[in-house]
Amino acid sequence: MRGEFDFIKNLRERYELSAVGDDCAVVPQSSGLDLVVTTDLLVEDVDFRLNWTSPELLGHKALAVSLSDVAAMGGKPRWSLTSIGVPETLWNSDFIDRFYKGWHALAEGFGVVLIGGDVSRSPDKFVVDSVVGGQVPKGKSILRSGARPGDAIFVTGGLGGAAGGLQLLENGIRYADASGWQQRLIERQLVPLPRVAEGGMLLEKGIVNSMIDLSDGLSSDLHHICEASAVGAEIEADAIPIDEDLKQFTSSGEGQLDFALHGGEDFELLFTVPEEKISELDPRLYTRIGIVTANVGMVGLTRGSERVILGSAGFQHF
Amino acid sequence: MRGEFDFIKNLRERYELSAVGDDCAVVPQSSGLDLVVTTDLLVEDVDFRLNWTSPELLGHKALAVSLSDVAAMGGKPRWSLTSIGVPETLWNSDFIDRFYKGWHALAEGFGVVLIGGDVSRSPDKFVVDSVVGGQVPKGKSILRSGARPGDAIFVTGGLGGAAGGLQLLENGIRYADASGWQQRLIERQLVPLPRVAEGGMLLEKGIVNSMIDLSDGLSSDLHHICEASAVGAEIEADAIPIDEDLKQFTSSGEGQLDFALHGGEDFELLFTVPEEKISELDPRLYTRIGIVTANVGMVGLTRGSERVILGSAGFQHF
Numbered sequence: 165m166r167g168e169f170d171f172i173k174n175l176r177e178r179y180e181l182s183a184v185g186d187d188c189a190v191v192p193q194s195s196g197l198d199l200v201v202t203t204d205l206l207v208e209d210v211d212f213r214l215n216w217t218s219p220e221l222l223g224h225k226a227l228a229v230s231l232s233d234v235a236a237m238g239g240k241p242r243w244s245l246t247s248i249g250v251p252e253t254l255w256n257s258d259f260i261d262r263f264y265k266g267w268h269a270l271a272e273g274f275g276v277v278l279i280g281g282d283v284s285r286s287p288d289k290f291v292v293d294s295v296v297g298g299q300v301p302k303g304k305s306i307l308r309s310g311a312r313p314g315d316a317i318f319v320t321g322g323l324g325g326a327a328g329g330l331q332l333l334e335n336g337i338r339y340a341d342a343s344g345w346q347q348r349l350i351e352r353q354l355v356p357l358p359r360v361a362e363g364g365m366l367l368e369k370g371i372v373n374s375m376i377d378l379s380d381g382l383s384s385d386l387h388h389i390c391e392a393s394a395v396g397a398e399i400e401a402d403a404i405p406i407d408e409d410l411k412q413f414t415s416s417g418e419g420q421l422d423f424a425l426h427g428g429e430d431f432e433l434l435f436t437v438p439e440e441k442i443s444e445l446d447p448r449l450y451t452r453i454g455i456v457t458a459n460v461g462m463v464g465l466t467r468g469s470e471r472v473i474l475g476s477a478g479f480q481h482f
Numbered sequence: 483m484r485g486e487f488d489f490i491k492n493l494r495e496r497y498e499l500s501a502v503g504d505d506c507a508v509v510p511q512s513s514g515l516d517l518v519v520t521t522d523l524l525v526e527d528v529d530f531r532l533n534w535t536s537p538e539l540l541g542h543k544a545l546a547v548s549l550s551d552v553a554a555m556g557g558k559p560r561w562s563l564t565s566i567g568v569p570e571t572l573w574n575s576d577f578i579d580r581f582y583k584g585w586h587a588l589a590e591g592f593g594v595v596l597i598g599g600d601v602s603r604s605p606d607k608f609v610v611d612s613v614v615g616g617q618v619p620k621g622k623s624i625l626r627s628g629a630r631p632g633d634a635i636f637v638t639g640g641l642g643g644a645a646g647g648l649q650l651l652e653n654g655i656r657y658a659d660a661s662g663w664q665q666r667l668i669e670r671q672l673v674p675l676p677r678v679a680e681g682g683m684l685l686e687k688g689i690v691n692s693m694i695d696l697s698d699g700l701s702s703d704l705h706h707i708c709e710a711s712a713v714g715a716e717i718e719a720d721a722i723p724i725d726e727d728l729k730q731f732t733s734s735g736e737g738q739l740d741f742a743l744h745g746g747e748d749f750e751l752l753f754t755v756p757e758e759k760i761s762e763l764d765p766r767l768y769t770r771i772g773i774v775t776a777n778v779g780m781v782g783l784t785r786g787s788e789r790v791i792l793g794s795a796g797f798q799h800f
Contacts, residue, residue, distance in 0.1 A: 175596075179596065181595070183597035184596065184598055188598070191561060194513065197512075199511070199517065203598060203611065207567045207603065207604045210602060210604060210605060242509075245520075247611050249523055250800075255800050268497055278499050278501075278502065279499070279501035280506070280507040282521050283486045283489065285800060287525070289605055289607070293611035295611075
């Protein structure tokens with residue numbers, strides 16, 4: 165059985181689709197701007213469970229995941245087309261009104277306008293396809309493919325929290341009943357905050373060679389950068405910033421690292437910067453976790469005196 | 483229970499979404515061009531049935547319905563983002579390869595490039611969201627809202643064929659076994675050809691006040707124009723061009739008219755032109771079916787000596 169990334173790679177090669185494969189597609193827009201545009205399809209019981217979230221939180225997340233893709237290009241999100249497939253029972257409730265309430269609460273914060281969409285009936289599962297378009301100064305989009313050997317590797321925020329929240333939900337803990345660190349972990353899973361401001365600042369500095377958002381998981385997404393850039397990477401386990409609340413969830417360093425490496429859905433930014441330019445980064449916002457190498461496709465993880473080869477173990481649908 | 487069009491209208495008003503409500507959203511792109519962009523969500527067993535079509539034909543249709551929306555703005559389609567939600571059994575077959583084969587065969591004909599998309603697993607139904615972006619000379623998009631009293635109303639092609647094909651499929655006739663007029667009717671349903679060239683020509687002439695594609699059905703789509711333009715319409719039953727193959731399916735004039743008025747999915751263009759400019763239209767390509775009136779929201783249908791008020795009886799998901 166082939167994986168989804170192989171499928172996309174195959175499709176890209178067969179039909180010579182050079183634009184496919186980054187967080188957003190880049191379309192020339194005017195003499196000064198490029199359009200960046202992305203789509204994320206979320207399917208009930210695969211990408212979310214209705215009894216784990218609320219309609220408002222789901223509306224937020226549906227938009228947030230696409231905003232995160234725009235952030236990963238350094239783009240400024242502008243508009244969205246949001247399509248929904250709705251089972252009849254949900255249609256006849258306040259579900260979609262509440263869904264769009266949550267959607268708009270986030271959209272307003274980022275100046276994103278809903279310009280269209282489609283409504284279809286769905287036999288039994290709610291599905292939403294979230295398309296976001298944004299702007300980037302011409303030719304300045306930060307791609308996955310620009311990493312160079314010697315670049316330092318950075319991430320925003322702390323990792324593993326979203327996966328910790330997912331684990332709590334799977335353990336039967338619900339957002340409405342949770343408090344403290346448990347509630348915050350579940351929020352990381354259900355109500356992610358896309359790093360749009362950080363992505364824009366990084367683009368403005370003009371020092372970032374490659375960038376991706378952490379949707380599948382650090383291990384998987386670092387491999388995406390390495391493949392697109394034809395490079396390798398070495399990262400330090402002790403340098404990976406662990407979500408503060410995840411440390412409450414498990415005191416095991418091994419367990420924390422596993423969430424941070426393979427958990428996915430943190431929607432932080434992973435990016436690379438040439439060594440001579442890292443002084444331009446605010447160290448309070450970004451954590452250095454490793455270095456890009458010329459060892460194509462190979463990602464090594466050093467932990468104490470041990471070095472392991474890091475596979476691509478993040479989330480895949482297939 | 484509210485209908486889907488009421489829902490969209492309500493959403494539009496509550497959040498002041500002025501861009502929502504046409505075949506495509508119009509986004510300023512450069513000093514000379516606007517971007518037009520549309521999305522269509524197709525859900526298995528609601529919008530199509532896998533045992534009535536083939537993966538290739540479904541790939542064609544998923545793209546065709548969105549190309550038709552671009553055509554209805556007078557736009558030139560350029561790129562697509564296509565997202566799919568795939569049940570595991572289909573993933574492990576040649577289904578999606580064949581789906582994209584059909585998709586690309588149509589895309590190449592119109593110079594449309596796949597620039598992205600998303601792949602998700604789906605529990606049991608195949609879903610596809612088809613996003614197409616196109617270009618229109620700045621400020622020249624043909625909207626639903628430009629119809630003026632006195633405009634003549636035109637359609638391209640013949641109507642009712644797609645609904646006739648749907649009826650044949652519902653009666654148990656399959657595309658592979660059909661021939662002659664039955665095969666052609668089923669093709670109208672399964673493999674629609676969007677009127678991109680005609681839409682572009684109409685825009686170029688600069689004589690069209692309003693336009694929409696016939697996806698929901700003539701009665702419903704004419705109401706959409708009337709509502710958006712704050713006008714009414716009077717159409718002549720005998721003037722409505724009936725699909726030639728539909729005449730083989732039923733010799734009843736009543737039956738043919740019913741398919742043509744309410745059937746939907748013909749993906750022909752419905753548009754209005756000021757009286758003094760209709761001489762610029764090639765009468766072999768377009769049929770005049772009526773006139774725009776000042777009788778806001780009222781659509782009258784004259785048949786012989788009888789005049790009836792035409793409700794909006796085309797397809798709605800809810």
